Amino acid sequence: MKIGKTxxxxxxxDEHLARxxxxxxxxxxxxxxxxFEDGLPLYMQVSRDNCILHLSExxxxxxxxxxxxxxxxxxxxxxxxxxxxxxKNARLSIEVMPWGSNDMSIKDPFGNRLTFTDxxxx
Numbered sequence: 682m683k684i685g686k687t688x689x690x691x692x693x694x695d696e697h698l699a700r701x702x703x704x705x706x707x708x709x710x711x712x713x714x715x716x717f718e719d720g721l722p723l724y725m726q727v728s729r730d731n732c733i734l735h736l737s738e739x740x741x742x743x744x745x746x747x748x749x750x751x752x753x754x755x756x757x758x759x760x761x762x763x764x765x766x767x768x769k770n771a772r773l774s775i776e777v778m779p780w781g782s783n784d785m786s787i788k789d790p791f792g793n794r795l796t797f798t799d800x801x802x803x
Contacts, residue, residue: 748794
């Protein structure tokens with residue numbers, strides 16, 4: 682048996698804030714969106730390179746306040762890219778961790794923590 686990729690589902694509460702953070706600021710693209718009908722909660726997929734996230738306004742899908750680590754091969758370059766953008770709720774820095782990785786953490790507007798890291802999986 683093989684286990685495949687993981688696709689985290691993150692709780693969001695405001696479609697506009699989610700687009701502003703994930704698309705405009707972090708540079709993800711919207712792959713698709715779904716609503717059962719107009720006026721109902723949004724469920725959408727965003728991605729950047731090999732990182733795929735599902736964002737859900739549905740209260741039963743997940744709890745806010747998730748934490749995840751996202752590997753990158755150029756943490757310094759991503760930090761520079763984000764530092765050139767204006768996002769009033771974050772001033773990012775790269776932190777050298779005791780276990781040897783360089784990590785850059787940011788919380789989305791809904792309390793979910795994304796940690797971008799240069800850690801290499803073994």
